[in-house]
Amino acid sequence: DTAVSQTPKYLVTQMGNDKSIKCEQNLGHDTMYWYKQDSKKFLKIMFSYNNKELIINETVPNRFSPKSPDKAHLNLHINSLELGDSAVYFCASSQVAGSNQPQHFGDGTRLSIL
């Protein structure tokens, strides 16, 4: 059983399109995250949700809108895709926010903008 699963694994689309990435965790964790990893492997936090509530938004453009329908799901919708959005997006979860628990990552969604 995959602990943190993301779909799709690959996403190739044109500039200006809108796309969504889905994430689900079956670990019973309270906190979920979205990270962006660029071509140099740098991991940058985008959003953090705790019990469906947004707790961190790291100055991400408004074109990115996360949605957490329940504690086990955190989806990411991106409007008007730009070339600079090309990256690998990782979803992660941890047991409780702020308690210094390890994060469990999905295998990522590689987004390529043509």
Add this chain to the structure above:
Amino acid sequence: QQQVKQSPQSLIVQKGGISIINCAYENTAFDYFPWYQQFPGKGPALLIAIRPDVSEKKEGRFTISFNKSAKQFSLHIMDSQPGDSATYFCAASMRGGFKTIFGAGTRLFVKA
């Protein structure tokens, strides 16, 4: 003050050698220091973690050394194997904080 500085950016080690990756931080409120290992096409996975009340933690071939006064910590991989070739991230977080700060990553290649 929120940064975690990681070095080197890349590392090539012979099979059987010791791989050493270093990290430094500024914020003394950090109290949890994990290391993550990432293979190509996969997400980062927790490798080993330490809290500042101990100076060293060992799990198999992997050891974290922690120097609280210098605000530095390092990962040592003993008897490095080709299967250890991956990107390694150090990180830091604090109780009451809601995010983990990651280092820039070190790409390790172990030559057979």
